[in-house]
Amino acid sequence: MSQWGSVSSLVKDVQTRKRTAKELVQQSLKTIKENEDYKAIIATTEVRALKRADEIDRQIAQGEDAGRLAGVPFIAKDNFLAFGADTTAASNILKGFDTPYQATAIERLEAEGAICVAKANLDAFAHGSSTENSDFFATHNPHDKTRVPGGSSGGSAAAVVLDMAPFALGTDTGGSIRLPAAFCGAVGYKPTYGLVSRYGVIAMASSTDVIGPLTRSVEDAALVLDVMAGKDEFDSTTIERGKEGYTDLAGNLKGKKIGLIKEYFDGLDEDVKKVIDAATIKLKKAGAEVVEVSMPSLPLALAVYYIICPAEVSSNLSRYDGQRFGFSAKDVKDIDESYKKSRSQGFGSEAKRRIMIGAYVLSSGYYDAYYKRAQTVRTKLINEFKEAFSNVDFLLGPTAPSTAFKIGQNTDDPLKMYLTDIMTVAVNLVGVPAISVPAGEISGLPVGLQLIAPQKKDRELLEMADKTEELLK
Amino acid sequence: MGKLTREDVLKLARLAKLELTDGEVEKFRGEISEILAYVEQLQKVEVDDLEPTYQVTGLKNVTREDEVKDYKTTPKDLLKNVPAAQDNQIKVKRVLA
Numbered sequence: 001m002s003q004w005g006s007v008s009s010l011v012k013d014v015q016t017r018k019r020t021a022k023e024l025v026q027q028s029l030k031t032i033k034e035n036e037d038y039k040a041i042i043a044t045t046e047v048r049a050l051k052r053a054d055e056i057d058r059q060i061a062q063g064e065d066a067g068r069l070a071g072v073p074f075i076a077k078d079n080f081l082a083f084g085a086d087t088t089a090a091s092n093i094l095k096g097f098d099t100p101y102q103a104t105a106i107e108r109l110e111a112e113g114a115i116c117v118a119k120a121n122l123d124a125f126a127h128g129s130s131t132e133n134s135d136f137f138a139t140h141n142p143h144d145k146t147r148v149p150g151g152s153s154g155g156s157a158a159a160v161v162l163d164m165a166p167f168a169l170g171t172d173t174g175g176s177i178r179l180p181a182a183f184c185g186a187v188g189y190k191p192t193y194g195l196v197s198r199y200g201v202i203a204m205a206s207s208t209d210v211i212g213p214l215t216r217s218v219e220d221a222a223l224v225l226d227v228m229a230g231k232d233e234f235d236s237t238t239i240e241r242g243k244e245g246y247t248d249l250a251g252n253l254k255g256k257k258i259g260l261i262k263e264y265f266d267g268l269d270e271d272v273k274k275v276i277d278a279a280t281i282k283l284k285k286a287g288a289e290v291v292e293v294s295m296p297s298l299p300l301a302l303a304v305y306y307i308i309c310p311a312e313v314s315s316n317l318s319r320y321d322g323q324r325f326g327f328s329a330k331d332v333k334d335i336d337e338s339y340k341k342s343r344s345q346g347f348g349s350e351a352k353r354r355i356m357i358g359a360y361v362l363s364s365g366y367y368d369a370y371y372k373r374a375q376t377v378r379t380k381l382i383n384e385f386k387e388a389f390s391n392v393d394f395l396l397g398p399t400a401p402s403t404a405f406k407i408g409q410n411t412d413d414p415l416k417m418y419l420t421d422i423m424t425v426a427v428n429l430v431g432v433p434a435i436s437v438p439a440g441e442i443s444g445l446p447v448g449l450q451l452i453a454p455q456k457k458d459r460e461l462l463e464m465a466d467k468t469e470e471l472l473k
Numbered sequence: 474m475g476k477l478t479r480e481d482v483l484k485l486a487r488l489a490k491l492e493l494t495d496g497e498v499e500k501f502r503g504e505i506s507e508i509l510a511y512v513e514q515l516q517k518v519e520v521d522d523l524e525p526t527y528q529v530t531g532l533k534n535v536t537r538e539d540e541v542k543d544y545k546t547t548p549k550d551l552l553k554n555v556p557a558a559q560d561n562q563i564k565v566k567r568v569l570a
Contacts, residue, residue: 100550194530207527236535237528303512314489321490323565328556335566336490344492352497356485357505363488373515375525380518382526414504415511431529455530 003027004166007072007220011113014071015060021053021071021115028073028117032164038140040149040158041075044118045084049073052115067113069227074109075159075168077152078119079126079202080211082106089202090134091124093320093327093346103200104232105169105211112227117165120155125317126171126204127350128152129179129420132411135348140407142184143445147404150183150420152176156214157184167224168214173204174305175399175424177212178436182399182448185438186214187469189221189462192455193431194239196225197232205312206237208305208428218437218466222246225458239456246459249466253286256464257392259293264397264423275440275447276398282471283396293392295384300377301426306418307361307374308429314358317351353414378429385430389454394464398423399436399448423450433458435465439472476506 004010013019029049032041059066076082079089080103088094106116123133131139131154139154141147142161149158153170157180160168170177172190181188189212196211203209213224223246230241260280265273284290322328322342329341347355361370388395401422410417427434432455439449451468453461482502486493493501548561557564 098553100553101546192530194532207529233537236537237530237532239530239532297518300515300518303515306508307512307515318490322556323563325554325556332566335568338566339490340492343490347491349497349500352489352491352493353501353504355489355491356482356501357508359485359488360505360509363485369516370512372525373518373520374512375527376520376523377515377518379523379526380520382529383523415507418508429529 002216003031003163004216006217007069007166007223010072010166011068011070014056015066017060021056022050024071025049025053025073025115025117028165031162032118035162035164038142038145038158038162039137040121040139040155040162040164041118042078042088042090042121042136042155043085045082045116048084049115049117056113056115067111068223069109070113072114072167073117073165074114075118075120075156075165076106076116077122077156077168077170079122079171080106080169081200082116082119084116085119087119087202089125090122090136091346091351092135092348095327097326101200104197104234105228106200108228109224118159120153120159120168122155123152123350124348125202125351126152126173126176127313127354129175129417130410131155131180132407133348133350138407141404144404146406147445148183148407150180150400150404153214154180157181157186157188160184160186160214160216166216167220169211170214171201171204171209171211172428173209174309174428175421177214178399178424178434178448178450179420181214181436182446183404185446186216187218187221187438188212188214188436189225190427190434191225191229191458192239192433194237195241195458196228197235197238199232199234203316205309206316207308207312210428218435218462218469219249221435222249222462222466225462242456242459244459246462248459249463251463253283253288253464253467255287255289256394257289257291258283259291259388259392259395261298261395261397262292262294263296263298268398269402271442272398272402272447275442276449279439279449279468279472280396283468286467286471291392293388293395295388297377297380297384298426301381301429302418302422304374304377304381304429305421305425306357307370308378310354310358311362311371312358313354314362317347317355320346381426382430385432393453394461395452397450399450400424403442403445403447427452431455433461435461437465437469437472477502477509
């Protein structure tokens with residue numbers, strides 16, 4: 001049982017002075033300290049967090065409105081620029097990067113009184129599915145220390161499940177919020193592309209990167225999303241927030257049509273299938289109509305992703321050149337040597353691998369065959385999702401093909417590691433919202449159920465997930 | 474497409490401004506070849522007359538007024554992580570020989 005309760009109840013406690021923001025921040029920092037051996041956290045922002053807590057307690061004492069998240073501590077994945085600690089993206093090349101401004105998402109949460117207390121571990125630059133690609137250290141799964149928490153937002157997911165804070169922020173480029181949520185037993189929300197500003201978040205693959213919450217409940221995820229969502233002048237890809245907002249989850253399941261994604265069940269691990277099947281039966285009993293839906297191009301999504309993602313990665317990581325910021329190699333004779341030495345010494349293996357694949361698929365002679373082709377198959381995927389959503393309200397499947405694997409199990413085989421994302425990447429390519437909610441366990445390890453909705457149906461998806469979560473409790 | 478050659482990997486590294494050790498060249502040669510073989514499956518897909526998609530929410534040419542605005546972040550904030558700076562500018566080694 002969590003020491004926090006719901007985010008809205010915490011806010012009420014702080015606003016009615018039953019508890020102070022300072023107590024909450026101290027409790028969060030204490031829990032972080034007690035669970036250090038899971039290595040979920042890169043750094044705390046203790047000094048600034050306590051100062052902000054005092055400020056919020058002062059506002060409340062003076063009868064001011066301290067905001068919809070007054071005094072609530074949270075943890076940000078370390079690819080968000082947030083004051084109070086360096087921003088490293090868990091990479092050696094950004095080690096010591098002194099945060100110069102804050103991400104829009106952080107600014108919006110702070111404007112409503114939330115307090116960032118720590119920065120969570122990730123696969124360096126969010127490249128990975130296990131958090132083992134962190135240039136600093138691997139994070140351990142809260143349910144079994146010998147296993148990975150999933151990735152790349154593995155630190156954020158583990159932190160939430162270990163009760164270090166009421167919520168955490170992650171980024172999801174190919175599954176990086178949903179997968180660790182599934183492996184750790186948290187709720188992980190991936191919004192419609194562009195719903196939350198990416199400004200101040202270290203870019204991975206810009207055409208699929210989104211920002212979202214990892215929480216203990218769908219209700220908490222909806223509240224955090226509601227605070228962050230909407231247009232931002234600093235990110236031209238942002239979209240208008242929905243007129244109804246995201247916190248009205250009052251509707252019910254009756255008459256909702258859910259499509260089981262056939263391609264995600266073909267050849268699925270029997271134990272995972274059992275958990276998802278049991279959930280489906282409960283949804284039917286609650287009045288939802290469940291049908292099977294086939295999207296024949298879905299098995300191609302991972303191949304599409306592993307062309308588009310490295311292409312965008314190679315472009316986004318070209319700024320790490322040893323001149324503007326980050327690690328800069330000493331004793332170099334000219335600028336070319338400075339670029340090469342800074343990048344070669346600063347980047348880890350996975351970043352180098354993706355940069356080179358990106359350089360390959362974008363190079364002249366290969367561009368049409370790889371990059372353009374992948375973007376065209378992407379259109380095919382978009383069309384198949386549209387077709388599916390002309391018949392059903394939501395799509396349903398597992399979040400991951402297995403439960404959390406052992407630390408070290410897949411590190412020597414990048415392709416096998418990439419296959420962990422097989423059920424999450426299509427959503428990013430198509431730009432639709434999706435959520436992973438805990439659906440059960442296999443031998444003590446959590447299984448995530450994934451629900452997917454059409455673009456901009458974020459509120460409806462959260463409403464559906466809220467009901468599903470109730471059924472699965 | 475067959476396995477990448479050593480020269481292919483070195484060319485990619487050159488394009489990406491990376492220096493690789495001999496061990497890295499061999500490692501990446503195998504791994505990148507395997508990944509390229511996996512994505513090869515897209516070559517067989519029927520795409521008929523479909524156009525590529527680069528922006529999924531349909532936004533087009535998002536523009537803003539070209540005007541100077543004041544923000545909280547100062548040039549000093551933005552330059553504090555620069556390895557070498559002088560007179561509010563980034564200092565680099567000479568570019569032209």
